[in-house]
Amino acid sequence: MEDLKNLCEKVIKIAKDTGDFIKNQQNKIKADVIEKKGVHDFVTYVDKTAEKQIISALKQILPDAGFIAEEETESMLGEHYNWIIDPLDGTTNYIHGLSPFAVSIALQQENEIVIGVVYEISLSECFYSWKGANGSFLNGKPICVSSAKTVDSSLIATGFPYYDYNLLTKFMASLEHFIIHSHGVRRIGSAATDLVYVACGRFEAFYEYNLHAWDVAAGAFIVQKAGGLVCDFKGAKDYIFGKEIIATNLHVHQEFKEIVQKHMLN
Structure with a gap:
């Protein structure tokens, strides 16, 4: 496999090209092209x-990789590499003309994320x-998590459950x-965006349950590489496939995690 930096640059181009398509289609979305996957879970063409x-596009740059993708247009798993994809995170925002909405692409090698891109x-x-x-x-510019020391000096992000x-x-x-x-607490409607906003210091902490791997894989990796900490509600590492996640800057992590545990696990 080629150098991960070069591979990441190709993924960035794919995400941006896809983003251009998504943006150009927004004004064409009408009620009759919106499908329901669940009570509050929508999908469009x-x-x-x-x-x-x-x-x-990803098949062209890493032919042997498999895919874990939200809309399941391709579901073959690879032996060593898998792309974890959300083509449009924030569909409800998108169909209502709101932002944010994002493309999220992660590459998993064995059990480790090695590339994360959120556009x-x-x-x-x-x-x-x-x-x-x-x-x-x-x-192109370096980012890092915020330096806030306590939860009471933090801006918190979350998402509301839409099933279960x-x-x-x-x-x-x-x-x-x-x-x-x-x-304060913000609910902006895109978990991938919530996570990268933690990574760049706009939020100090994010937590949510009932999420999927494609919602969090890329963003969680970006948080960690930006100096933040990520775990599941128990404080363990099952946040990609475990359907629950906490992501914070370095300083508030323990305090924030304990508060989430107090309310969500008891």
Whole structure:
């Protein structure tokens, strides 16, 4: 396989080209082309076409890799490498003419993420890193997590569950705590974007449950490469496939994790 930096640069181009397609299609989205995967889970021809474009382009640069992709237009797993793809993270925002919405692409080698690219389309912001890079980057410039020391001096991001509401009461209790004991809570509607905003210091912490690998794989890697910490609610490492994630800057991690655990695990 070629150098990871060169491979990452190719993935960035693929993400940006796909982002251009997605942006150009936004005004064409009408109610009759929106499908429901679940009660509040939507998909359009744009998601599916974008995923096909990404997969076709990625096959050209790493033919032996498999795919874990949200719309399942390709589901073959590779022996050593797998691309983890969300072609349009923030579809609900997208169909309502809101931002953010993003392309998220990660490369997993064995059980390790080695490339992460998140392209937030509306602001043309591309966040990325690769194994061996000295940090994470936004449009070519280094980024790092914030230096806030405590939760009460932090801006918190989360996402609202859109299926499996069994934990909703516990989640609302955690939300109440952070509303009272922080600079505020934001719910912007794209987990991939939430994560890279932690990476560049716009948010101090992010947590959410009922997520999938394609929502978090690239963004979590970018957070870690930017100096942040990522775990599941138990404090372990099952955040890519475990459907729950905490991502923070270095300083507030322990305090934030304990608050989430108090409300979500008890």
